[in-house]
Amino acid sequence: MNSVANTCGLSEESLKSSLLTxxxxSVRRYYVDLFWLRTIQRVGHGCRVLDLGGKKDNKRGYFHIEKVRPDLAVQYVNIDEKTNPDFLCSVYDLKIGSESYDAVMLSEVLEHLDQPEKALSEAFRVLKPGGNLLICTPFLFHKHADPDDFGRYTDSWYRVKLSRLGFTSVHVENQGRLWSVLAMYCKLLSGIFRGLDSKPWKKKIACRLVNIGFRALWKIEGSGFLDDNGIVKGATTGYGVVAVKGIVE
Known part of the structure; x- marks a missing residue:
């Protein structure tokens, strides 16, 4: 893995602090930001990166690739012209030459595609041999349309599908366990309660109760409690995936 300096000061500690304050x-966004903060270090200095479905501006969360890695040449693909993409086209039919990029990113995108395997095939095509495919997707997360929501995929799905396409060294990580999933929904409930049209004291009590639950569950997540239990470790907010395009000799 390459070691390239993070120039904006974003760190795992600052993300944890933001989650609590x-x-x-959200807990889900924390894991997304953490994945990209760690994983973008795999990409070498000055490399070309293609973000499929991402946005140049109005990004969510605290991780902004241009701030963390300003040395990278990042380009964007999107079907929404309002996002000002470098390539206004579908991820199923990229108007890009083969073997053009050192890394391809898919951040919280695959669940919104009705043909995810076709998008992965295109990602494989535009990657240089030895290039990195970097994916982050939700799993135990509520349906959210952008404009549609088509599916959730397990770690086994990623390993099988990516290996068949020709990717090697496919690594899939769980982003949290059962406690993170429960903590995530406690925090989401707090936001729902804040927006209720009810008496202020009722909202205050409700928010305080779910916030206590969130902090308790988040503390359990970091304690290692029931680490080996199948249900606990089988429940996750999502997956982070790193795969390398094989080099044909």
Whole structure:
């Protein structure tokens, strides 16, 4: 793995602090930001990166690739012209030459595609041999349309599908366990309660109760409690995937 300096000061510690102090920063977004903060270090200095479905501006969360890795040449693909993409086209039919990029990113995108395997095939095509495919997707997360929501995929799905396409060294990580999933929904409930049209004291009590639950569950997540239990470790907010395009000799 390459070691490239993070120039904006974003760290795992600052993300954890934000999760505990920012009422609008979700557990899921924390894991997404953490994955990209760690994984983008795999990409070498000055490399070309293609973000499929991402946005140049109005990004969610605290991880902004241009701030963390300003040395990278990042380009965007999107079907929404309002996002000002470099390539206004479908991820199923990229108007890009083969073997053009050192890394391809898919951040919280695959679940919104009705043909995810076709998008992965295109990602494989535009990657240089030895290039990195980097994916982050939710698993135990509520349906959210952008504009549609088609599916959730397990770690086995990623290993099988990516290996068949020709990717090697496919690594899939769980992003949290059962405690993170429960903590995530406690925090989401707090946001729902804040928006209720009810007496202020009722909202305050409800928010305080779910916040206590969130903090307790988050503490359990970091304690290693029931680490080996199948249900606990089988429940996760999502997956982070790193795969390398094989080099044909």
């Amino acid at each position: 920012d009422g609008y920063y």
